[in-house]
Amino acid sequence: MGAPYHQFCPVAKTMELLDERWTVLLVRELVLGSTRFGELRRGLPRMSPTLLSRRLHQLAAAGLVQRREAAGEVRYVLTEAGRDLEPVVRSLSTWGARWIGELGDRDLDPKLLLWDMHRRVDARAVPAGRSVVEVRFSDVPEHPTWWLVVDSAPPSLSVDVCDRDPGHEPVVRVRTSLRCLTDVWRGALSWEAALRSQRLRLLGESALCRRFPGWFALPEYAVPAPAPAPAPSG
Amino acid sequence: MGAPYHQFCPVAKTMELLDERWTVLLVRELVLGSTRFGELRRGLPRMSPTLLSRRLHQLAAAGLVQRREAAGEVRYVLTEAGRDLEPVVRSLSTWGARWIGELGDRDLDPKLLLWDMHRRVDARAVPAGRSVVEVRFSDVPEHPTWWLVVDSAPPSLSVDVCDRDPGHEPVVRVRTSLRCLTDVWRGALSWEAALRSQRLRLLGESALCRRFPGWFALPEYAVPAPAPAPAPSG
């Protein structure tokens, strides 16, 4: 893996496995449940497939990931050691939720946001049957509108992200800025505050709109920062 | 700092600050209480001073560290944001303590081990006055013998590492291998097991020897691995 530190310290030995670029983000994707090469790519769109492949091999060699091939499908599954990295990912997340201030414009990405939302739809919260959600960003002129197609037939659930009109009437339309929805998503802003300030609006049947925020299980770190944290620059 | 990931995810934003080589190890040193440039170097002996300096500047720019100059002394002190990284360091440590198997020979380093021991001497556990501990490694031919000079005058405590005979009669002499003491230190082996198997022997007044392991506050992660963890290769 990365170059050795030649230190016995467990932190050093662990970081030998994790300190290369993208590795922890890949672990995050695996912890969040992605297993297919294509899924991993969607969560890491700026990582080249070559590098993704190399990282997966490295993690497999380190015993963190197991490559499984079944029925012509390849899946990368965390081993127990890999799953045990969840507290590491969580602690990084918690720190970031508290101490990362304003995001740069370059950190905002509708594709990634929708992809992240799609995998956190709460099966118990969405209505049965098909529900299409339309999200329109006021500040993404080149591609303002996205859709989530939720198909719930408990206990099964499928959620797809579309960047073209899926052709079904949306039950909820979200009108907001990419930054606002991202801030809600990362816990820097609550749904209520976003709605109250009208930076985010929900169009549709009012009872449905009221319940809509509950469709998504926000990452648990995503609680409002406990301190009025001064943003570290960088 | 490191190259941006262009992701809003808090894990990604945090890793932008931490994923470069040596950064997390430097944070570890700071969390453990080192503040002087020279102290930091001793804990990171294979890191060049140039790089250490650069990393400190980066951490300062990111708001994790504050450089303080007082009375001609320079100190690098964690900010609140920096101190808040302790759970990250801890989670990495915990993972490593459980999942890192055998250490490579290159990971063993008497200088680093003594340096780590020196800062974990428990002021309340050592005898008052001066106590010299001699550590002789059976497997470090080029430099087998090291000393800890502990000076306790509660509530003050000073501990020095010597690689030359400090000229005072040791009260305890440790005879073991570098690997054995390292394994005790990282929690892969208990003092009792090491003593019982005679892989580690303590020479000196017997009551003193019995209490000797208690002189050191093992890092709290250093509990025996809960599972008979298969070593990930790597």
Added chain:
DNA sequence: CGGTATCCCCGTCGATACTG
């Protein structure tokens, strides 16, 4: 879909020497 192969650049890092 699930990857490999190749290529090249640039930045990181390591080493060493040197300064106030």
Added chain:
DNA sequence: CAGTATCGACGGGGATACCG
């Protein structure tokens, strides 16, 4: 003690093209 200056290499990683 507390760093800075300089320099070279090496390889990580980005981009792109390609294969089964």
